[in-house]
Amino acid sequence: MLALDHVTFGYGAAPSYDFTLEALAGEVTAIRGASGSGKSTLLDLVAGFLQPASGTIRIDGDIVNDVPPEQRPVSILFQSETLFEHLTASRNVALGLPHPDAGRVAAALAELGLGDLAGQRAATLSGGQKQRVALARTLLRDKPVLLLDEPFSALDDETRATTRSIVQALTRKQKWATILVTHHADDIGAIADRVYRLESGRLAL
Numbered sequence: 001m002l003a004l005d006h007v008t009f010g011y012g013a014a015p016s017y018d019f020t021l022e023a024l025a026g027e028v029t030a031i032r033g034a035s036g037s038g039k040s041t042l043l044d045l046v047a048g049f050l051q052p053a054s055g056t057i058r059i060d061g062d063i064v065n066d067v068p069p070e071q072r073p074v075s076i077l078f079q080s081e082t083l084f085e086h087l088t089a090s091r092n093v094a095l096g097l098p099h100p101d102a103g104r105v106a107a108a109l110a111e112l113g114l115g116d117l118a119g120q121r122a123a124t125l126s127g128g129q130k131q132r133v134a135l136a137r138t139l140l141r142d143k144p145v146l147l148l149d150e151p152f153s154a155l156d157d158e159t160r161a162t163t164r165s166i167v168q169a170l171t172r173k174q175k176w177a178t179i180l181v182t183h184h185a186d187d188i189g190a191i192a193d194r195v196y197r198l199e200s201g202r203l204a205l
């Protein structure tokens, strides 16, 4: 479980955010909010790229405030995640793993409907294909907390529906606490177990 207890933060001198949230293992917790409301900021705090002014971030009971990003049990797909353009789809996905595992890379690409593109350089992929390669790389990390910032934004409706079902199924199976930032009511209706709204620096159910 991921739990934030009055995690405050501000880009300026005074804190403008005060986040309290619970996201259960095996569930998709959606975050809605206007552009600029602080959704990506929230994910950066959980991932450890930003440091709270006060409050605690707990993952499975352990306070992780002082744990550096690379050691947190968290995987994150950034809103504008990029691939290494000169590397193949497979190589890009393999970068998510600490040790080479061609079988898992191939399976992850196949699951997201990208099996035929494994050997293709990222530069030659479409926007939606790139987004799914980046998602495959993030899912493969298999950490207890999964942070997804608009992960389906470049996908058509049908691919979007398939892809989010995969995210939901893996969340259940791997018992991830998944945080999904999305503007789409469809995504929320389809896979969110609980929904927080971010407004005026606070989260409300």
Ligand SMILES: Nc1ncnc2c1ncn2[C@@H]1O[C@H](COP(=O)(O)OP(=O)(O)OP(=O)(O)O)[C@@H](O)[C@H]1O
Residues within 6 Å of the ligand: 011, 033, 034, 035, 036, 037, 038, 039, 040, 041, 042, 079
């Ligand atoms: N590094 C930064 N320094 C100063 N202000 C920042 C910084 N990053 C973001 N902000 C500001 O903080 C606010 C929240 O930004 P954030 O990226 O978290 O919004 P968001 O909810 O993710 O928006 P969107 O839906 O457009 O992605 C915005 O007003 C933004 O301009």
Ligand SMILES: [Mg+2]
Residues within 6 Å of the ligand: 039, 040, 041, 079, 149
């Ligand atoms: Mg954002």
